[in-house]
Amino acid sequence: MxxxxxxxxxxxxxxxxxxxxxxxxxxxxxxxxxxxxxxxxxxxxxxxxxxxxxxxxxxxxxxxxxxxxxxxxxxxxxxxxxxxxxxxxxxxxxxxxxxxxxxxxxxxxxxxxxxxxxxxxxxxxxxxxxxxxxxxxxxxxxxxxxxxxxxxxxxxxxxxxxxxxxxxxxxxxxxxxxxxxxxxxxxxxxxxxxDIPYVQNDILKKVLVNESNLRNEAMIDTFVKLSEDLITQVSNGQIPEEAASIRALIDTCDLAEYLPPLRAIQRGIVDKLEEEREKSAVMNIAATLFS
CATH class of the missing domain: 3.40.50.300 (P-loop containing nucleotide triphosphate hydrolases)
Structure with a gap:
């Protein structure tokens, strides 16, 4: 900047x-x-x-x-x-x-x-x-x-x-x-x-590179895509806003440096949600990206 x-x-x-x-x-x-x-x-x-x-x-x-x-x-x-x-x-x-x-x-x-x-x-x-x-x-x-x-x-x-x-x-x-x-x-x-909107795309990638421990660039790109898909689901009312929190995404990237990405998503994002429907929606999106 x-x-x-x-x-x-x-x-x-x-x-x-x-x-x-x-x-x-x-x-x-x-x-x-x-x-x-x-x-x-x-x-x-x-x-x-x-x-x-x-x-x-x-x-x-x-x-x-x-x-x-x-x-x-x-x-x-x-x-x-x-x-x-x-x-x-x-x-x-x-x-x-x-x-x-x-x-x-x-x-x-x-x-x-x-x-x-x-x-x-x-x-x-x-x-x-x-x-x-x-x-x-x-x-x-x-x-x-x-x-x-x-x-x-x-x-x-x-x-x-x-x-x-x-x-x-x-x-x-x-x-x-x-x-x-x-x-x-x-x-x-x-x-x-x-008004502070969601951080997305190249700006989000820059945030994840600067603020998370994850150093795998390809995986960071996939987490950026995950965030985009989660924000879409928030806009559609399928999942709550906290599922698309950038703070939670940074935590997840930190974990993904040491854990398999799906397990990191489970700990950093999914387990914070209350309803099983919401948890399943997030894990289904994640599974398609990190299969």
Missing amino acids: NKVELPADIEKVMLDRHLIFSNVDDEGINESRFIAADENILTDAIIALSLGKNVLLKGPTGSGKTKLAETLSHLFKQPMHSINCSVDMDAEALLGFKTIGVEAGVNTIEFVPGPVVKSMNMGHLLYIDEINMAKPETLPILNSVLDYRRTLFNPFTGEVIKAKRTFGVIAAINEGYIGTVQLNEALKNRFVVI
Whole structure:
């Protein structure tokens, strides 16, 4: 991938916000960076963050949403604090909690900051993974963080926190999964939405070469074809999205360096599925390719 070409006025915006930017072909980024057929995905995310926008990455599981967030963290040279949302997530998981400490031999009450407070105070990136897994009543605490105010009232300390200028928010969403809820419009309107499609063809081959242990090029080509067939079955509603996850495919390729490919597929993809019909569909496709 070539260097990201940004408009001169965007570079000025980044300078005004004290953002430090490092291009994608710098050492330490190439081997693990986000790769997609549409290079505009990365460019658009960079520009949105530079403008102080919140970015919502939308796409199927294993499509590279977390990898894109990590790449942005590298590019802006900003540490990233992560929240993994679930139905059990509460204000403490977001903001932090109080605990008992000892100072000069005396017990004291100390506040341990959570990922939201840390990222705001330090001007770092905040990554909210699977944001639509959180209970709707939990997320409004972030409304003032995600709009122009960039502030937060911390109920545990009574203080109002103002985020540093370099603070940024990236969230990820998998729509239609069990346990997820639809984001309300007030929350979704606080984000710029970037759709992340499945990685396919030559781009997928490049990902597998870079990120898996498999070194047999012919077998990698066959796994690329397997992924294409699985995505078709997902589109037809025959198998769930997780069967076509790129993350699962990389695991399978790692195993295939040491196991027969069909056994690797069994362990890396098939055994994660719930229904026997789905398992059989995947193994039938695999058997035709790896017979």
